[in-house]
Amino acid sequence: MITRNFLTFDIEEWFHANYDGIDLHHYDHKSTNLEANVDRLIAICDTFNVKSTCFILGDVARHKPHIVKKLFAAGHEIASHGSSHQLIYPMRPDEFHADIRLSSDILEQIIGEKVIGYRAPSWSVKPDTLPWFYDILAQEGFLYSSSVYPAKNTLFGIPNFPDTPHYPTSSPVLEIPQSVMSLFGNRVGYAGGGYLRFFPTWLIKRMIRMKNRDAKSVFIYLHPREIDIHQPRLELGLMDGYFHYQGIAGC
Numbered sequence: 001m002i003t004r005n006f007l008t009f010d011i012e013e014w015f016h017a018n019y020d021g022i023d024l025h026h027y028d029h030k031s032t033n034l035e036a037n038v039d040r041l042i043a044i045c046d047t048f049n050v051k052s053t054c055f056i057l058g059d060v061a062r063h064k065p066h067i068v069k070k071l072f073a074a075g076h077e078i079a080s081h082g083s084s085h086q087l088i089y090p091m092r093p094d095e096f097h098a099d100i101r102l103s104s105d106i107l108e109q110i111i112g113e114k115v116i117g118y119r120a121p122s123w124s125v126k127p128d129t130l131p132w133f134y135d136i137l138a139q140e141g142f143l144y145s146s147s148v149y150p151a152k153n154t155l156f157g158i159p160n161f162p163d164t165p166h167y168p169t170s171s172p173v174l175e176i177p178q179s180v181m182s183l184f185g186n187r188v189g190y191a192g193g194g195y196l197r198f199f200p201t202w203l204i205k206r207m208i209r210m211k212n213r214d215a216k217s218v219f220i221y222l223h224p225r226e227i228d229i230h231q232p233r234l235e236l237g238l239m240d241g242y243f244h245y246q247g248i249a250g251c
Helices: 034-047 058-064 067-071 093-111 127-139 193-199 200-215 238-245
Strands: 007-009 053-056 077-080 178-183 185-191 219-221
Touching: 007 034, 007 193, 034 067, 034 185, 053 058, 058 067, 058 093, 067 077, 077 093, 093 127, 093 193, 193 219
Parallel strands: 007 053, 007 219, 053 077
Antiparallel strands: 178 185
């Protein structure tokens, strides 16, 4: 039996990040290459006859519904990335509920279909959010989430979380955690974002083959800005700036 791998995109602007000191509202009216980057992603997928799941921010969908329509028409699954890229763990349950309902309403009005998938901004699900997180998703009709990073860094992650798709609670919402590998005894991402740009291609391919030999799927994620060497730059500290931008020049 062939093991399938999955390609996902977080459809958001170049300034949608959750580092300390970043005020997302400050950038609302800044210039953007998002549509051109999405067009390029669609073209790449068409070249290799690949379809993806696109986790789209409600703010992006509201301001640029034609991007959602374009992805949907090209055969890509439309899923929710929340409304405005706010972290989950500072939210109250009612705030989270309102956030996902707003994003779902916007997306569903555009495509005319029910949205069943959700991804938390910056993988911002923590252990103390789990008791209500999946229940609220279920109440809104979501069938799956891809919101947990089963490793730890300074911003996100649950290091002891299972690294395969499963039902974490009694709710009917399947969690599809991000793919990780073991490096010096610690779990580390390799299949998306800064990790995908940091590690050499040969290592990433090797890890994918190893996972597939064990009949495990790999879940890859990218952002449109990661294929754009001409994007504007956020003012970030040394370490955050390195993680956010390293490897993009090779796109």
